[in-house]
Ligand SMILES: Nc1ncnc2c1ncn2[C@@H]1O[C@H](COP(=O)(O)OP(=O)(O)OP(=O)(O)O)[C@@H](O)[C@H]1O
């Protein structure tokens with residue numbers, strides 16, 4: 001008998017989504033039969049995955065399973081070898097980071113993708129710089145004070161202590177850089193948020209803040225995909241868990257009916273274990289290929 005799982009919210013958590021109509025991209029994000037080859041390496045092989053508004057999907061798998069590759073394709077920074085990305089009923093044919101952004105997709109990449117020579121506020125507003133009002137706007141004057149204030153507020157929601165939002169990111173610790181990357185995604189998130197190991201460098205308290213923030217995104221009707229190796233946390237935050245193994249969807253399970261041990265077995269695969277991990281599958285089951 002499983003013990004009850006502590007969730008990050010008590011209401012509106014599961015698939016109903018607690019949708020409050022706040023999002024601009026109120027549509028599902030879908031990967032359809034995605035294949036990605038890097039030379040002879042097949043990083044992804046016929047992957048199908050969907051995340052709906054008001055849903056958090058946990059994407060798990062071993063190192064090299066293809067998680068970051070899939071997120072980068074969904075984010076538009078990497079083109080698939082074949083297959084397509086859909087947002088709602090639209091094919092996201094010309095997937096570029098800019099187009100993804102227009103569609104309301106925000107991403108925290110595993111490598112964080114920060115411009116280290118720029119300060120925190122500049123990174124949070126990278127590509128979306130805010131200009132002053134009035135005639136100086138036409139001269140391209142940036143409203144640095146406003147950008148710094150909004151960045152400080154975003155960082156404060158993570159309860160992360162930073163020296164200042166005016167220090168170059170190169171001077172920050174790994175955890176502080178991660179907080180900047182998460183804050184940037186959250187501040188601009190309009191519907192779909194992709195998080196690749198967003199808490200790997202964070203302390204326990206900051207990790208909890210990130211999971212509360214994810215819960216907040218769900219409550220507002222946001223769709224979230226989170227990659228993590230922390231299976232306990234994934235079970236607590238996700239509505240559905242998708243297991244990638246060797247570039248394929250090996251299983252799709254409910255966190256409510258899967259233990260950490262069962263998830264670990266699904267990640268490793270039947271060849272690596274005597275315990276028959278596929279027995280642990282919930283609805284969705286293993287990819288039949
Ligand atoms: N730019 C690239 N060039 C060549 N091979 C790549 C590239 N990016 C990823 N790969 C390969 O694709 C496969 C999947 O990599 P990916 O980074 O998606 O794994 P992952 O599941 O995110 O792993 P991790 O948990 O270690 O982050 C690996 O075999 C990797 O070596």
Ligand SMILES: [Mg+2]
Nearest residue numbers: 067068069110
């Ligand atoms: Mg990765």
